[in-house]
Amino acid sequence: MKLLLEELHARGHSLTVIRGSTTWHIPEESPLYTSITIQMDEGMENFFEVYLQEQMKALREGASFLTSFKITKDFISMIFKAHSMCSEALIQMLDDESLVKRLRDAQYDLVLTDPAVPPGVLLAKYLKLPLVLHVRWIPSGDGQFAIAPSPLSYIPVPGSGLTDKMNFMQRIKNLLIYGIILFQHKFLVWPIYDVACNKYIEGECDIISMLQEADIWLFRSDFVFDFPRPTMPNVIYIGGFQCKPAQPLPxxxxxxxxxxxxxxxxxxxxxxxxxxxxxxxxxxxxxxxxxxxxxxxxxxxxxxxxxxxxxxxxxxxxxxxxxxxxxxxxxxxxxxxxxxxxxxxxxxxxxxxxxxxxxxxxxxxxxxxxxxxxxxxxxxxxxxxxxxxxxxxxxxxxxxxxxxxxxxxxxDQPIAPMDHAIFWVEYVIRHKGAAHLRTEAYKMPWYSYYSLDVLLVLLTAAAALLLFTVAVFWFLCCRGRRKTKAKAE
Amino acid sequence: MKLLLEELHARGHSLTVIRGSTTWHIPEESPLYTSITIQMDEGMENFFEVYLQEQMKALREGASFLTSFKITKDFISMIFKAHSMCSEALIQMLDDESLVKRLRDAQYDLVLTDPAVPPGVLLAKYLKLPLVLHVRWIPSGDGQFAIAPSPLSYIPVPGSGLTDKMNFMQRIKNLLIYGIILFQHKFLVWPIYDVACNKYIEGECDIISMLQEADIWLFRSDFVFDFPRPTMPNVIYIGGFQCKPAQPLPxxxxxxxxxxxxxxxxxxxxxxxxxxxxxxxxxxxxxxxxxxxxxxxxxxxxxxxxxxxxxxxxxxxxxxxxxxxxxxxxxxxxxxxxxxxxxxxxxxxxxxxxxxxxxxxxxxxxxxxxxxxxxxxxxxxxxxxxxxxxxxxxxxxxxxxxxxxxxxxxxDQPIAPMDHAIFWVEYVIRHKGAAHLRTEAYKMPWYSYYSLDVLLVLLTAAAALLLFTVAVFWFLCCRGRRKTKAKAE
Structure with a gap:
């Protein structure tokens, strides 16, 4: 993200960065941007180290089921804790009237954010600004309703460690992991943001709908690296945008x-x-x-x-x-x-x-x-x-x-990934969004989206027609037989 | 297509064009290319004129159902006739051993063809050459299995005259037209090529599979013009590639x-x-x-x-x-x-x-x-x-x-559509194809593709578990009751 900021700055854009106080890779002072720092709780610094130590010990020594369960539970708790902190930071920010006024008055062109943590998405909605996502993985586990139809038969869910060629058991695994991730997000992670949502967002507040409203998705991947998959026209693959030729070593x-x-x-x-x-x-x-x-x-x-x-x-x-x-x-x-x-x-x-x-x-x-x-x-x-x-x-x-x-x-690309990323950011600025590249189809009820209502009506009609035909034949046949019988008598 | 040939010629590529003898817009003699002309039957020249005359008369005068049916039948027969002519031309071509030898010896880099008529696709398969399609509409009526999942709830089938926002009746219409087109192609149009297929293509010869093997699809549309839809990474939208700034008038x-x-x-x-x-x-x-x-x-x-x-x-x-x-x-x-x-x-x-x-x-x-x-x-x-x-x-x-x-x-595009088209044609030449951009998923059986087998197993397992649980409870409960009864007695 920092590299993108550098490039945007170099092209004459003025940037405001909203950062947490504990973020070390985006410093508070920089010639590139004005920063707004939100106070965040400390206390998650060595988390990954401790987790790794425990996990490795458990794997090497063949830990009990209970220990493994505890380690996994701790990892997931940490993720929930991070989301809670983000949610609190967002509320703290929107509660600050002078800050909100300053954000509104600045009349920004767009919000650029990684939806792995959703506050940026909520902020864009609150400020009614175009939204550009900078994303590695799709938050709901895969793209089903966020970026394009994603058949689970060949699109591996992130975290599954699977490829695009799966055998039957692997496809079962993929589907189950998808279910778990979807459940986690829908019922555990996103509800963390409900307080902020209810307090500040008018109308329905649902994170997946907000993701669907994004103007452009800058995807930090490409199809040399990733498995081929369908995507909507507003998804721009910029994998390797950070790569540059090597400089001489010290x-x-x-x-x-x-x-x-x-x-x-x-x-x-x-x-x-x-x-x-x-x-x-x-x-x-x-x-x-x-x-x-x-x-x-x-x-x-x-x-x-x-x-x-x-x-x-x-x-x-x-x-x-x-x-x-x-x-x-x-x-x-x-x-x-x-x-x-x-x-x-x-x-x-x-x-x-x-x-x-x-x-x-x-x-x-x-x-x-x-x-x-x-x-x-x-x-x-x-x-x-x-x-x-x-x-x-x-x-x-x-x-x-x-x-x-x-x-x-x-x-071998027609345009360098970084130039591609910048082009689409500036495109959203020039045209005040990119709604024409986005499908509104996800707003249909799911049974309509999958044409289940249409199929039901057509099948019912076909069944009715069949029944009617059978009934007519039966009627003709019986009458015919009765007549024959009558004649015979 | 001619404009693309001009541009490829201008960039130093040497081209061979296979043309029908009745094609007037690709002349036999040209400084741009060497041409191979296949004899085609005459006799379809004024077809569209006659059709238009009849159709307009019928519409204005309120023709009988029979007349309308005849006009539509004639139109469809014409399309079948065109396919038969193409199929015969292909057989005539592949029967010509010296021509085939010449084509093989030339060691072409790729075949560029519009799959609206499939002989080019068959030829690419026969000569084992990379395939670039130059296409306006997808031959099977929509992209379901050719370029990407295409939910019929918001992707209008060509010929339907529908948009991406359909009401319930329109979605029924879309599904029915899709069914008719699919039926037409699968059972009426493509079988016309069976003779050529069986004679010249080793292994299974199925036109939809051959389309799926295409390296790049150059789509003569874009999402300013067309409705947003998912596409695979090997589909390149080049709509308006033929457009150039105006020159002064005479x-x-x-x-x-x-x-x-x-x-x-x-x-x-x-x-x-x-x-x-x-x-x-x-x-x-x-x-x-x-x-x-x-x-x-x-x-x-x-x-x-x-x-x-x-x-x-x-x-x-x-x-x-x-x-x-x-x-x-x-x-x-x-x-x-x-x-x-x-x-x-x-x-x-x-x-x-x-x-x-x-x-x-x-x-x-x-x-x-x-x-x-x-x-x-x-x-x-x-x-x-x-x-x-x-x-x-x-x-x-x-x-x-x-x-x-x-x-x-x-x-407002990062790269002009014509340059984009040429880039991807040359990309296929440089890398001898672009298989990594193509999903092989369509080769799965349809029930696996849609995860129906996985769902069936999971649902069966869930049902079995439920039954087992019920059985256990029933057993415990009955034994419990019997014991209680026994005690009471």
């Missing part, structure tokens, strides 16, 4: 990378949500790295592993894009966040994936399906499996070839 | 146009399929034109109407694009062919539509729905209705405003 890093010689370099990062893997796992990984002829650059903020080899450079932060674009880089060991995966595609570097949570499994399964990545699940992660996976991605040329084919397809 | 025509002064000019054409309207209707229209303060340019190749006014210029051919782009042009009286309608949108000229047959009703209904056109159906066409319609489009400013809004939306 001198010391370049020297380290070049020192690897023909063996090349392995880079590893697990993103910004966790600082490091649990100690035991980190030690095992470090000892595998120590055995490799490659040089390794590893973003790891935890305790320094005791088994670290001389070939491994531990860093707090790495210039990921520039390293991925470096010809020496052979493998990217990653958690499978959308950003990292798309940069890997852009630069054509095969991936060894260690998915931790959220959409990381789903991102990696897309690369795996195309033969461009290998993944090791948390429960299977140990020195042996890690070494085997790393060797496979390094030595089997198909991983690199497949990834480079994806890269060449991804780069 | 001097004499420019003088005529300028002589109209502030009143401006009306232009009228009914396309190239019919030369002229029946005499009676032409006379009535001419006398309406004679009364108008505007000047009129009328493409009319029939007998000169006796009631022609001095303000009306009859021409054999007109520079339609340059006239539509001329600021003096106030109204476009047209039959509603795709090309004319899209040029009218591009240049922002409101339309008075006289739809004759085929997709002309559907094209015009899209403009009408947006308040940019008025239509008069053949049965209602007379001097009075024509005058009234013409005055309405001329005097009500909303027609012009709505058309100019469509024009500004249509022109």
């Amino acid at each position: 001198a010391d890093l370049e020297q380290f990378v070049q020192s690897a010689g023909e063996h090349g370099v392995i880079i590893m990062t697990l993103g910004t949500m966790v600082e490091a893997l649990p100690k035991e796992a980190a030690d095992e990984i470090a000892s595998v790295f120590a055995k490799m002829p490659q040089k390794v650059i590893w973003r790891h903020k935890g305790e320094r592993p005791s088994t670290l080899g001389n070939n491994t450079l531990i860093v707090d932060w790495m210039p990921q894009r520039d390293l991925l674009g470096h010809p020496q880089t052979k493998v990217f060991v990653a958690h499978g966040g959308t950003n990292g995966v798309q940069e890997a595609i852009y630069h054509g570097v095969p991936v060894l994936g260690l998915p931790l949570f959220l959409d990381q499994f789903d991102n990696l399964v897309r690369l795996k399906e195309r033969g461009a990545a290998k993944t090791i699940e948390l429960g299977d992660l140990n020195g042996q499996s890690f070494e085997q996976g790393l060797q496979e991605v390094l030595l089997q040329d198909s991983y690199r070839q497949n990834m480079q084919r994806l890269s060449s397809l991804h780069r | 001097a004499d025509l420019e003088q005529f146009v300028q002589s109209a002064g502030e009143h401006g000019v009306i232009i009228m054409t009914l396309g190239t399929m019919v030369e002229a309207l029946p005499k009676e209707a032409a006379d009535e229209i001419a006398s309406v034109f004679a009364k108008m303060p505007q000047k009129v340019i009328w493409r009319h190749k029939g007998e000169r109407p006796s009631t022609l006014g001095n303000n009306t210029l009859i021409v054999d051919w007109m520079p339609q694009r340059d006239l539509l782009g001329h600021p003096q042009t106030k109204v476009f009286v047209a039959h509603g062919g795709t090309n004319g309608v899209q040029e009218a949108i591009y240049h922002g000229v409101p339309v008075l539509g006289l739809p004759l047959f085929l997709d002309q009703f559907d094209n015009l209904v899209r403009l009408k729905e947006r308040g940019a056109a008025k239509t008069i159906e053949l049965g209602d066409l007379n001097g009075q209705s024509f005058e009234q319609g013409l005055q309405e489009v001329l005097l009500q400013d909303s027609y012009r405003q709505n058309m100019q809004r469509l024009s500004s939306l249509h022109r």
Whole structure:
């Protein structure tokens, strides 16, 4: 989102960012935008770390059903807590009359928001502004009523870890997960916003309807990465919009990378949500790295592993894009966040994936399906499996070839994804929305949408016709027989 | 299609065109391409003229059911005849071994064809070449299994004359027409190609599957013109690709146009399929034109109407694009062919539509729905209705405003439609197809596609569970009661 703001700013738009006080990746002060900061509760900082620690321990040690259940329950509670905080922040904001007046007076052109948390969507509705969504996954689990018909027979639900080719059991799984997600959203997550809704939104207030009213959906994916699926004309795929050609590395890093010689370099990062893997796992990984002829650059903020080899450079932060674009880089060991995966595609570097949570499994399964990545699940992660996976991605040329084919397809677009994104944002500004690209069909009752009422009437008519015909024949036949009988008598 | 060939030629591609001997709009000799001409039977030249004459007479004089039925039957027979001719031409072509050898040896990059008649699709399959479709309507009546899920509740079937907002009766009509078209194609039209199929295509030969294998669909429409609908990622909308800015008119025509002064000019054409309207209707229209303060340019190749006014210029051919782009042009009286309608949108000229047959009703209904056109159906066409319609489009400013809004939306695209078309043709050449943009889901059996098998199993399981629970309760309850009874005794 920040990159989009930079680009919009560069093209002369003036921006106002509404941010939570605990958001660190969108700072309060910036030359790019004016910011409005909403006070948020602290207390969720180390959540992912703690979850990972517990989850990994549970998986390794074969935890009881009760423990597993507790871990999952905690994870879901955390998501609910995040939504409650967002809802409270929204109410706090709309309660502030001077702030609301300032927002109204500013006469913004549009609201740009990620609907993973809905306050931005509610705000757009409240301020009656055009809405542009910046989205990775569709909040209700898939697009059925939000962006296009989405047959569950070939469109895997996010979180399912499934592909577009499912066997019968997988299709059952997909349908069940869809049901669970839909239930969660409809009855657990969205009701959290009911207070804000009832207080500030006129008429019916239903988050899925508000999503359907969005003018443009900027989707952070594309069909080189994602499985083909139907979409409505207001859905614009901008996957890889954040990717840029690599810049030269800092001198010391370049020297380290070049020192690897023909063996090349392995880079590893697990993103910004966790600082490091649990100690035991980190030690095992470090000892595998120590055995490799490659040089390794590893973003790891935890305790320094005791088994670290001389070939491994531990860093707090790495210039990921520039390293991925470096010809020496052979493998990217990653958690499978959308950003990292798309940069890997852009630069054509095969991936060894260690998915931790959220959409990381789903991102990696897309690369795996195309033969461009290998993944090791948390429960299977140990020195042996890690070494085997790393060797496979390094030595089997198909991983690199497949990834480079994806890269060449991804780069071959009529318009760069970032330009595409900006074009449609500005389009909404120019035309004050894009209602003509949006179907209103979702507002039909579901039985009409699926033509069930029409089918019912037609089938009833057909049945009535059939009955009538039978009745007529029966009548004619009986009369005929009676007459024959009468004659015979 | 010819314009696309010109553009491909201009970009250095070498083209081979396979044409029927009776095709006049793609000449045999051209600097743009090498042509292969297949002998076709003559005898369908004046078909549309004769049909129009009969149909109009029937509508005006209130023909008997039998006559109307005969006219419709003749029209459908003509379509079957055209398909038979195409099928024979294809067989004749594939029977010619030297021609087939020549086609194979040429190692073409792809086949570009309009699937309204399927021989091109069959040829691509036979030669195992990537397939790019250039298409206005989807051959099976709508896109259900060819391009994307197409709920019949809001996607009007071509030929229905319906919009995306249908009431209950209209939805019944849409479903019934869909059924008829599907039946026609599946059981009447496509079987015409069975001989060619069985003789030349290995394995299963089914035209809808072949369409599903297309790499790219270049759709001659867009969502300024058409109603929003879901599409798969390999469907590229290139509506208006043929439109270009107006060039200056020939001097004499420019003088005529300028002589109209502030009143401006009306232009009228009914396309190239019919030369002229029946005499009676032409006379009535001419006398309406004679009364108008505007000047009129009328493409009319029939007998000169006796009631022609001095303000009306009859021409054999007109520079339609340059006239539509001329600021003096106030109204476009047209039959509603795709090309004319899209040029009218591009240049922002409101339309008075006289739809004759085929997709002309559907094209015009899209403009009408947006308040940019008025239509008069053949049965209602007379001097009075024509005058009234013409005055309405001329005097009500909303027609012009709505058309100019469509024009500004249509022109506001990130990439010009022609460049978009060429990009995707060349994309298929560069990557030898575009299989990754295509879903294979349509190959599932229909009950799997719609998840009916999964639902059946889940419902059965739920029912079994329910029954089991009831049985257990019943058992416990009975035993309980029996025990109580026993105790009591």
